[in-house]
Amino acid sequence: MSNKILVVDDKQMMRDSVGTTLQRAGYGVVVASDGNTALSMVAKHRPAAVITDLKMPEIDGLELLARLRQADDQLPVVLMTAYGSVNDAVAAMKKGAFDFIQKPFEGDQLVMVMRRAVEHSRLLRENAALRTVTAPQGDTPALVGKSLVMRQLAQQIHQIAGSNGTVMICGESGTGKEVVSRTIHAHSSRRDNVMLAVNCAALSSNLLESELFGHERGAFTGADQMRKGRFELADGGTLLLDEISEISPVLQAKLLRVLQEQSFERVGSSLTMQVDVRVIATTNRDLTAAVASGAFRQDLYYRLNVLPIVLPSLRLRTDDVPLLVEHFLLQLAMRDGREPKRFDDESIDLMKQYTWPGNVRELQNICERASVLSRGRVIKAGLIQPWLIAPEPTILIQPPGQPVTVPVPVHSRFAAPATMAVAPAPASTGNIRRLEEVEREQIVQTLGYFSGNRMRTAKALGIGVRTLGLKLKKWKEMNLVAQTI
Numbered sequence: 042m043s044n045k046i047l048v049v050d051d052k053q054m055m056r057d058s059v060g061t062t063l064q065r066a067g068y069g070v071v072v073a074s075d076g077n078t079a080l081s082m083v084a085k086h087r088p089a090a091v092i093t094d095l096k097m098p099e100i101d102g103l104e105l106l107a108r109l110r111q112a113d114d115q116l117p118v119v120l121m122t123a124y125g126s127v128n129d130a131v132a133a134m135k136k137g138a139f140d141f142i143q144k145p146f147e148g149d150q151l152v153m154v155m156r157r158a159v160e161h162s163r164l165l166r167e168n169a170a171l172r173t174v175t176a177p178q179g180d181t182p183a184l185v186g187k188s189l190v191m192r193q194l195a196q197q198i199h200q201i202a203g204s205n206g207t208v209m210i211c212g213e214s215g216t217g218k219e220v221v222s223r224t225i226h227a228h229s230s231r232r233d234n235v236m237l238a239v240n241c242a243a244l245s246s247n248l249l250e251s252e253l254f255g256h257e258r259g260a261f262t263g264a265d266q267m268r269k270g271r272f273e274l275a276d277g278g279t280l281l282l283d284e285i286s287e288i289s290p291v292l293q294a295k296l297l298r299v300l301q302e303q304s305f306e307r308v309g310s311s312l313t314m315q316v317d318v319r320v321i322a323t324t325n326r327d328l329t330a331a332v333a334s335g336a337f338r339q340d341l342y343y344r345l346n347v348l349p350i351v352l353p354s355l356r357l358r359t360d361d362v363p364l365l366v367e368h369f370l371l372q373l374a375m376r377d378g379r380e381p382k383r384f385d386d387e388s389i390d391l392m393k394q395y396t397w398p399g400n401v402r403e404l405q406n407i408c409e410r411a412s413v414l415s416r417g418r419v420i421k422a423g424l425i426q427p428w429l430i431a432p433e434p435t436i437l438i439q440p441p442g443q444p445v446t447v448p449v450p451v452h453s454r455f456a457a458p459a460t461m462a463v464a465p466a467p468a469s470t471g472n473i474r475r476l477e478e479v480e481r482e483q484i485v486q487t488l489g490y491f492s493g494n495r496m497r498t499a500k501a502l503g504i505g506v507r508t509l510g511l512k513l514k515k516w517k518e519m520n521l522v523a524q525t526i
Contacts, residue, residue: 044376045069045086046155049079049093049105050121059092059121062148063155067497076100080108083116090139090158092119092151095129103133110137114233117158121146134235134274161223163372184217184224185368186361190353201348202228207300208321209285209345211328212352215402218323219283221352226279231319234278237271242287250292251308260309272305276316285322285345286331293338300344320345355397355404362392365401369408382412387422395429399503406503413490413501414483481516484509488526 046068050056053074060070071086073079077100079093091109095102106118117139122129134141139158142151184195201208202225210218219238226236239252247261255270271280282288288296299305304315322345331337355362366384374381384392397403407428411420484502491497499506516522 044159045071045088046159047079047082047086047088047091048072049074049076049091049097049102051075051094051097055094055121059151062151065148066152066156067491067494068155068159076105076108079105080112083109083112088116089162090117090119090155092121092142092155092158095120095122095133095141103129103136106133106136106138115162117161119154119158135277137233137235139235184221185365186358187364188358188361190358191361194350194353197350198225199228201225201350203230204348205230205319206347207319207345208348208350209328210321210323210350210352212323212325213354213400214325215400216352216354217401218325218352219281221350222279222281222321222323225321226319229279229319231278235275236279236281237275238281238283239271240283242284246289246292249288250295253292254295254305254307256308257310260307264309267307270305270307272299272316272318273307273314275318277318279319279321282320282322284324286324286326286328286337290338293341297338297341297344300341355400356395359393359395359397362404363389365404366392366408369405370412373409373412380418382415382418382420384411384420384425385422388420388425391422391426391429403503406501409501410483410487410503413487481512481521484512485522485526493526 044067046063048056048059048063048070049072050059051074056072056074060072063070071082071088073082076097079091079100082088083091093102093105097105100108102120106120109116109118114137118137120133120138120141121144122141123144139161140154142154184191184198198221208222208225210221212218222238223236226232239249241249244252251260251264251268251270253270253272255268255273256264258264258267282296295305299316299318300320303317304313306313328337328342328346332339332342366389370381370383392404392407399406407425410428411425415421415424484498487498487501488495491501495506495509499509502509513522513526517524517526
């Protein structure tokens with residue numbers, strides 16, 4: 042899929058500013074100064090997302106949105122609005138806009154919104170593209186996998202999508218809970234309306250309440266204007282409540298009322314508002330245990346658990362690993378504009394034996410890391426094997442001719458016997474090979490591949506940007522890497 046974003050604004054300064062910010066974040070950028078040009082640019086470049094000003098001469102943002110939706114209803118459109126135009130932007134979202142961002146905005150805020158838009162586009166197009174592979178019968182949801190458990194899951198999702206009931210999706214981290222939730226929305230009667238998401242663990246209780254229900258001007262310190270909450274913005278559509286187990290007891294009571302009555306009040310208001318929102322909740326925790334301990338309301342649990350879905354961990358469907366690997370490598374090749382790489386048979390066998398504690402997300406990260414660091418078209422098992430075992434701080438290489446049997450670490454992620462044989466190392470290897478040296482080499486290589494872009498490097502390596510920065514800082518202080526990195 043294209044990694045390009047189309048920027049539409051009649052002011053060159055704004056086009057240049059937005060375009061430069063997105064390019065620095067790793068996106069390709071094309072620009073248009075008016076609506077007609079934008080429509081031709083979409084046909085020519087097929088961007089992953091569009092960001093457009095709301096107020097423009099001739100064809101304004103709303104009309105451009107309508108024409109783009111008519112041409113491609115899967116293309117996410119983000120609106121840039123000036124102060125005082127928020128109501129127009131909200132109206133546009135109900136007409137199909139993906140999101141809006143209010144001027145003036147920070148670069149990080151812009152990148153965050155557009156990253157979500159591009160990811161949304163990727164998911165929608167992926168579902169459409171994979172439907173013929175994974176869902177040959179009618180409108181069964183598109184999921185990567187042909188194992189029995191995945192075929193059963195696809196059928197369950199298809200049945201649930203046709204309902205308007207509340208959905209509870211349970212599963213370990215990385216099993217694809219958000220992908221499933223968006224698949225449900227995409228196949229539901231609400232698919233032409235907006236789907237919004239809130240990470241309940243990312244916000245404090247007070248901020249989460251405002252995010253969900255909105256607030257009136259002056260409701261609390263810093264509330265300098267009225268703000269609509271996600272329930273109000275998602276009216277007619279779907280609201281995903283990610284990590285629902287993390288909400289406070291006070292908010293649990295308020296959420297229960299919304300689910301029961303479809304009504305709420307903004308923070309600081311006595312006016313009751315009615316909405317029609319389908320709620321999908323996700324959790325990686327055992328909510329029955331949370332109910333038993335008193336940490337989660339039993340009545341809320343029953344309100345949420347109307348249509349339960351339990352996602353299988355990847356270790357329970359390792360036969361799907363080859364299909365998933367092929368899918369991820371093809372995605373990477375399309376993103377980077379090159380021929381896809383492939384894993385050799387030994388690599389595939391190795392990955393099928395692995396227990397995948399990080400599930401599909403971990404597999405995706407391994408595929409991207411291997412694709413970046415492999416020098417040839419075929420990815421060898423020797424490259425990925427160190428990533429599939431959580432190692433000790435150092436690896437002790439035995440002198441030649443002295444094989445040794447050592448315990449498998451508790452954190453080893455292979456389904457292996459209690460001990461494993463370590464082959465003797467060649468004489469030229471040396472006595473001690475520190476993992477940090479290998480890690481440093483991989484990070485420096487990956488940074489070079491992405492032209493120094495830390496965000497893309499961290500994503501490819503499966504680590505946080507802050508963690509990457511701390512490692513580089515330490516190595517620079519020790520003069521182990523170039524100061525210019």
